[in-house]
Structure formats: C-alpha cells, structure tokens
Amino acid sequence: MLIINTLLPIFLLISLGYFFKKIKFPDESFWKHLDRFNYFVLFPALLFYKLSSANIKNIVSYDFIIVTVIALVIISILVIMINKFFKFEKSAFTSIYQGAIRFNTYVFLALTDALLSDEGFVMGLVLMTFIIPFINVLCISVFSVYVPKNKITVISFLKSIITNPLIVACLFGGVFSILGLSFPTLIENTLSILTTAALPLGLLSVGVGLHLKEIRETKMAVVLSSVGKLLVLPTIMYIICLIFGIKNEMMTLLVLFAAMPTASSAYVLARELGGDLKLISAIISIQVIVSIFTVSVFIWLLNP
Numbered sequence: 001m002l003i004i005n006t007l008l009p010i011f012l013l014i015s016l017g018y019f020f021k022k023i024k025f026p027d028e029s030f031w032k033h034l035d036r037f038n039y040f041v042l043f044p045a046l047l048f049y050k051l052s053s054a055n056i057k058n059i060v061s062y063d064f065i066i067v068t069v070i071a072l073v074i075i076s077i078l079v080i081m082i083n084k085f086f087k088f089e090k091s092a093f094t095s096i097y098q099g100a101i102r103f104n105t106y107v108f109l110a111l112t113d114a115l116l117s118d119e120g121f122v123m124g125l126v127l128m129t130f131i132i133p134f135i136n137v138l139c140i141s142v143f144s145v146y147v148p149k150n151k152i153t154v155i156s157f158l159k160s161i162i163t164n165p166l167i168v169a170c171l172f173g174g175v176f177s178i179l180g181l182s183f184p185t186l187i188e189n190t191l192s193i194l195t196t197a198a199l200p201l202g203l204l205s206v207g208v209g210l211h212l213k214e215i216r217e218t219k220m221a222v223v224l225s226s227v228g229k230l231l232v233l234p235t236i237m238y239i240i241c242l243i244f245g246i247k248n249e250m251m252t253l254l255v256l257f258a259a260m261p262t263a264s265s266a267y268v269l270a271r272e273l274g275g276d277l278k279l280i281s282a283i284i285s286i287q288v289i290v291s292i293f294t295v296s297v298f299i300w301l302l303n304p
Helices: 002-023 026-052 061-085 090-101 105-117 118-146 154-162 165-178 186-194 198-208 220-244 250-258 265-273 277-302
Strands: none
Touching: 002 105, 002 198, 002 220, 002 277, 026 118, 026 165, 026 186, 026 198, 026 277, 061 118, 061 250, 061 265, 090 105, 090 118, 090 220, 105 250, 105 265, 118 154, 118 250, 118 265, 154 265, 165 186, 165 198, 186 220, 186 265, 198 277, 220 250, 220 277, 250 277, 265 277
C-alpha cells in the first residue's frame, strides 16, 4: 500500500506528461518555456524556501555526503572497467557513464517529500547541494578524456556551477537558515503557494521529455547503463550505509537517491560536449520506465 500511495502518483504524473506530448496539447513550445520557467524559477524557489525555513544547524554529521561520494566513485570505476571489456565507441561511453551516475531531481524530491519526514526532505536538499557539483565534475572529466575535442575550460566549468539555479538556491537557503533569518508572513505565504507547483510541473516535464521511439533501438549499452544505475548503484549505497552504520530514514534517503533514473540534463551535456544523443535519449527514457519497478522493490525492502 505504501508503494501504491507514494510511487504510483508520481509516475502517473509522468505518464500524464507523456500523454499531453502525444496529443500535442499544449504545443511543444509551451513545454519548452514551462520547463525553463520551472528550472529557473519554481524549482529554485522550492529549494530556497524549504532550506531557509529548516534548521540545518541540527545536522550533526555529514557522513551521508561522504557515503554518496564513495558510492559514485565506485560505480564510476566499475563502468570504466566494463568499458575496457566491451570497448564502446567513445561518444557512446560518455552517455553510458552519464546514465549510470546522474539522478532525476524532480523524481527524487517528489519521492523524498512523500516518503520521508520534513527533516529527511531537507537532508535530501543538502545532499543535492554538494552532490550536483561533484557529479558534474565527474561527467565533464569523462568527456574531456573520451571526447577531448570538446574540452571545457576551468573558468567555463566554474561558471556553470555558480550559475546553476538549483545550487544557488540551496546555498542561499542554507545561509538564510544558518543566520536564523525569517520571512514576513506575507512573503512566506506567497512562497508556500508558489512552490507547490514546482514538483507536479517538473514531473509532467519528465513525461514530456520521454523519447520512447529511441528505446526500440535498445542495445547492450542501454542495458548496462540502466542496470548500473537502477540496481548496482543502490546496492552499493546500501552496503556502504551498513559499513558506516547509517540506518533508518537516512539509509532510505541515500538508497532512494542512488536508485533514481538518470536526469534529462544528461542530454543537454551530451549535446554540448559531443555525446551520443540517440543513446542518451534511450537511456533516459527506459530508466524512467524501469525505475517504476526497481524503486518499488527498494522501497519495499527498506520499508517491509
């Protein structure tokens, strides 16, 4: 019943987004503008509001960030080792790699909001603040090694980090909380109403971004990337949590993070730096669909 009440509504919203895309209502330009509006306004507002109104001073340990970094490094090494055996074409490998370590922020926050306490949700936001830059470092490093013709400079990379609206929102929200600042009631009520739109619109955008035609050309690359992301990484995370003595809600948070389907932003980076666009489209789409079942299994195992 827990899985039905929490997970299914999220994926029904994603399916609804895909349905709207198929019937072309609203038109494609609407969804592009909505996606940008959500990414640059609504979603950052949500992150800022939640973090600024939370008491993050109560966080006594940041082991959960160290655990996540370790898990991402391990899966990175495994993917690189597997590539030594299969010898994928270089641009294809960058898409496989992105598919194996990126996470969909909309699905992640929608799930943590539904499953975890307010404190657990805030911990998810703090995790995102540190891990999004780290994942970008890993992905761009892989592109610079495997597709060197599209090298990115240190300055342009740092600019992409400090101008990322999600990171900026989390940082400002954290500072606001640490300083003990508060909103006037009028502003707080306005933010509360405004931010309720972020997650449902984000999930609709995930559905609109699906490219199911690409899945028909599924190859070993898609299978390996998806197995690595949806099964291997969360299993690694679970084992490391046991080693570090992380249990209960924090373990649920970290395993859910690891079990998320890859992010649609992987397509943007692949387009800019020379990745395999058709392959990353297939990986993104199939992971969203398959994660309905894999995430259900992990939720069931963590909350029997």
